[in-house]
Amino acid sequence: MHPLMKRARRLGAPAVAALLLSAAANAQGVSPRQLVEVADLGELAVSPDGSRVAFRLQQPSVERNTHDTTWYVQPLDASTPARRVGEGGQPLRESDGASLAPAGVTWSPDGRFLYYRALLDGRVAVWRARADGSGARTVTRDAADVRGFRLAADGRSLRYRVGATRQQMRDAEQAEYDNGIHIDATVALGQPLYRSGRLDGRAATQRLHGGDVIRSPLLAGVADRWRALDLATGNTREVSGGAPPPVSPAHARVAPFKAWKLAWDAHAARVAMLVHVTEWQGVGPRPEVALSVLAAGKGARPVQCRDPLCTGKPITAIQWRPGHDEVLFTVTDADDSQAQSIFRWNVASGRVLPVVRTSGLMNGGRGVPGTCAASAAALVCVAADARHPPRLERVDLDSGDRRVLFDPNAALAADMASVPVQRLHWQDAAGRRFNGLYFPARRAAREPAPLFLTYYRCSGFVRGGVGDEWPLATLAGHGISALCINAPPSVLDAVTRFEIGRSAIESAIALLSSRGEIEPGNVGMGGLSYGTEVTLWMAMHSHTVSAASVSSIAFSPLAYTLMSLSGEPFFSRLRTYWQLGDPAATPAQWKRLSPAFNLDRIHIPVLMQLPEQEYLHTLDYAVPLIRDRRADLYVYPNEAHQKFQPRHKLAVYERNLDWFRFWLQGFEDPQPAKAGQYARWRMMADRRGAALPGQAPD
Template identity: 70%
Template sequence: MESAAMAVLTIRAGRVLASCLMGLVFVGGLGAQVISPRQLVEVADVDELVVSPGGDMVAFRVAQASVERNTYDSTWYVQRMDGTTLARRVGEGGHLLRESDGASLAPAGVLWSPDGRYLYYRALLDGRIAVWRAAVDGSDARVMTRDPADVRSFRLSPDGQLLRYGTGATREQTGDAKWEEYDSGIHIDETIPLGQGIFQSGYLDERRSTQRLFGSDVIRSPLLARVPEHWREIDLATGRMREIPAPEPSPAPLPAALSERFKPWRQVRQEGTGRIAMLTHVAEWSGAGPKPDVELSVFVEGNGGGHLRCRAELCTDKPITGIQWRPGREEILFTLTDPEDSQAQSILRWDIKADRVFSLVHTPGLINGGRATPNACGASSEALVCVAADASHPPRLERIDLESGNRTVLFNPNAALAADMEGVPVRRLHWTDVAGRRFNGLYFPAQRTAGGAPPLFLTYYRCPGFVRGGVGDEWPLVTLAGRGISALCINAPPSELDAVTRFELGRSAIESVIDLLAASGEIDRGKVGMGGLSYGTEVTMWMAMNSDALSAASVSSIAFSPLAYTLMSISGETFFSRLRTYWQLGAPDETPAQWKRLSPAFNLDRIKVPMLMQLPEQEYQHTLDYAVPLIRDQRADLYVYPNEAHQKFQPRHKLAAYERNVDWFRFWLQGFEDPEAAKVRQYARWRTMADRHAGHSGHAARIP
């Protein structure tokens, strides 16, 4: 894992670059191994790492998709921190709770009892979100709250004798409210998310719900989300329940006056002391992407306190993204996430008294508390427990000794996939464009054949950890490479807020790496495909409108158009402000030149490449003023996935999107058609599109 050979190649690019340095890190073997889309859909993720009060046990959750049942299974485990026992299954975690954009909600909420005997967690089981308690010896797991409303949050009293929990509207109240609207007519105002159905159109947490926009133009909430929380308390010894006032919000570690002085980005108080660890941005940043120049420091309350900055070289001018205290020590554990190396993470510890920093672990991927980059590891005084994942290794649970940095695998739910990945070559690429701007990404090279250099597929946005299909997980990179199409995931660098500058930076990154790979004979520059979600969709559309580098494209989100403006403008200033800030757009008649630059609706004649659109039902209507003309002109093929949000989450839909993207790019880049009978109509449409594309471009059809 840590012993991958390093190779640095200097490649002279013919057309664009006079001289560039491209760093290649080879991971894995050189044998061919085709990883299937289903294997990627059903990767098991590990998260919610919480160390027991005694520091000897760690609890964690494993979540995995089931294509057969079109849902996710999650299970709670407990394991000794020293790895002397196998992980013990202690309770069912229920269905995954989700954000309104489809992403998994983290943290869902888990607590140890003070005596270390029980684990308390929120779970969606039997149609309700309740607090469950599992005995860590595996002997018992039971529901602790049987409330007519779903539990939003919970806490234990310091002695562990009282369970306190908060709820919103009851399930019956929510049902009554939606049917009352249904019967009387739904009033259209700034809370209505136009562009999706307005009655029970949301589908999250294994249930259909009516959604509203409360103070946001994109973040959706349940119909009665603004009902104040109602709190109850259960005596765990007697079972007695009573109503209690809503607890005061937990105060920020720093008092308001000090917070205004230091303006910390992140702050963490050490329990039982007056020490507060802080991360502070030391330079102004008004662009898009990670903010640079983070300072690590600690504030000590009291007469003998003060503000101490970490001045060691290893913590100065570094991309620090996370901090946590080492229990029982005057040490801060901090994480570096390298934006110039596919967000590769390292963990270090700062001895505050000595002002010395010790490097513990460096990885080519993520080493944290789960799949999301900022998630924290579980910590005891002796060790960290983290989830490790990189481009060649799916998620696994590891123990990291806090003195030696030695790593031990505690739990590996993806062992079979990890064995298959041993035959998949991966390279970490670094390159510069003609202006000297630096880029990086992860490259999965296809095996060369007698037919010449392979085609290339690329996606642009973020590539952390075990990269399955880019942001949104829709383009199975290792599957494409196994099928003869080299695949590249590019990390978008920090950029200015100016939209044209931002998109042109993406274009330069893409065109320069195509030049590099083509100049070295690695890929066929005449057969390049691209796909992306959200910002990745925007850059894909920009390339389709402004570059001749692509042969085919695939998108899964919207690009701005007059129709999208009309639908989203119901949100008022919240929407208008975001539009001005990130895209410099007003109404189409106010900023016509910018609309002409950015929107595909005004650039239909410039979109030359065939376009696959696999969109969620929540968003597809926003695209119709440019999607329909492209479809009618046989330049686009549109699929809409029911009950899906910004990021598709239903396993069957994820699998369908993966497989169709493989079919799409093999068709356009390799001339290949899967003989499966169910795909006959799909290929008939695409052959018609190929004929239209050939006639439009004046070249012979690439597909027979």
């Protein structure tokens, strides 16, 4: 008998139907691997004559467990396909595992070359690629990695900055290994200490610099040294004066305005500014900004945009339209899954006109910050929404017409065309408004489906929530509806913040249950970072969730001890956002927030898939849960806050899929390699003393 049917013998008829539908859907649904290997686009730059755009493609590979990056150039009129012009090397990433350090792409003034930073052959250098695709080569050959560079206005030279040499970093790491690592406020306790994380493409010893979270290489604190390179001769010299002077004489006049964002029009010596106009003592985006322009000239005063389309709006990005008196600005709607619209403000006339309105992102396909690349006639944007993976689009600035220039994810987009996604809006009993993206389950009949939900941010092409760990489209294809909820801007008080999250979740469950779409007693939840905190809050304070999956820490006395050596940066953050101090000084708040003091309230199974950098912080509550068969813990080596390695991403996706199908559907994948996990999970189920969904009583 087929293993699927052996399992089905223990299930009722509705569950058997669901299993058979799911088996049929496997061949045509969106797979976890497809979501892991989505290609991303970024670093857009329009050529000096406005006729071409340069961009970088990043493509994960599960097979080789790496990310490939490639530079392309394409005409804005799409008269020819994109041309590959050079390798981008391994992505330059920040220590959180998610943020990409910019490559700093720059066109030469004559439009013949592209300059960019790339990690190739074990070093970060400045490369130059011919825009016609005829070749690329490194132009800096420094013993130290290049931290940043600037091309001269005439294109004949460039200045770049470096820190410690690669050999100096290796020697410093080895010296610590040989002599012992001195523990001080810069050491990130709770993770391996010697070459314990990947930075700049290699296993590197890490240190905390300027805070209690962000890690940097051991000698990152070495001051910048600037060097000038003659591109014709290859001669390099030290630059004693440091960085080049600012490009605009108006910099000093801008400082008093405390601008959040600036966009310089170097040709007209003027600057567009976004300035926060209200104090904001909460968590999340500040609610209101003012858009203005400060012109050149002594005594000039800012000219503020007064049109209704630019006042009281959540403007998140600004840039100048080349050769025009127009500022292009992006509005990001927090009440609609960060859907973005772009407008143009004519500074001379004061008139604002819409350019494009979308249901997703137009700024890079991932996070909210960022802009499109602009020519005088068009924008070039990376567009992405819930059903469409990232693609490169040209948007005409006058007509708003959109045209796809480059689509590396066309096959996945075709598969996503059959995945229904709804932009969901609802209110709780207090009248608070919430929104998210809802993936209804594929079902054989109209019986209510189980529900998985994640809580944090849901912008652009949502693969698996923040951190990309729960494959939403895949879950829906296997009969589990999935909901990604956008956390609203909230107050600093932690209990209030988490209770708002609970209200958002419980009211969404009530709404979908009232429609007959989901089973209110068969709900799973997962989240990263803030999403982990809210997931564990639900496990401790709500009866609406029946299985959970987390990928980050929640604060506990052990985490406090490990992080407290960082001193005031850590203590200040803890006081501000969680109202926590030393556990002995603020015991009541610790008992409210920490799972370590609420173990008796956690009655649901919890899957923990944590990075090696963080898992030790959880052991004072994870170990008791594991011993009591309420939790299952996996740790991913050489991973930071957000996992980065494609094989790890795939393993996380697949295990989360298995986890929620087991607890919400009573389904076990018959693959022999998974027998061990199911044996543990059955023991956890037996400990709970309750039958799995659809399972007939013994």
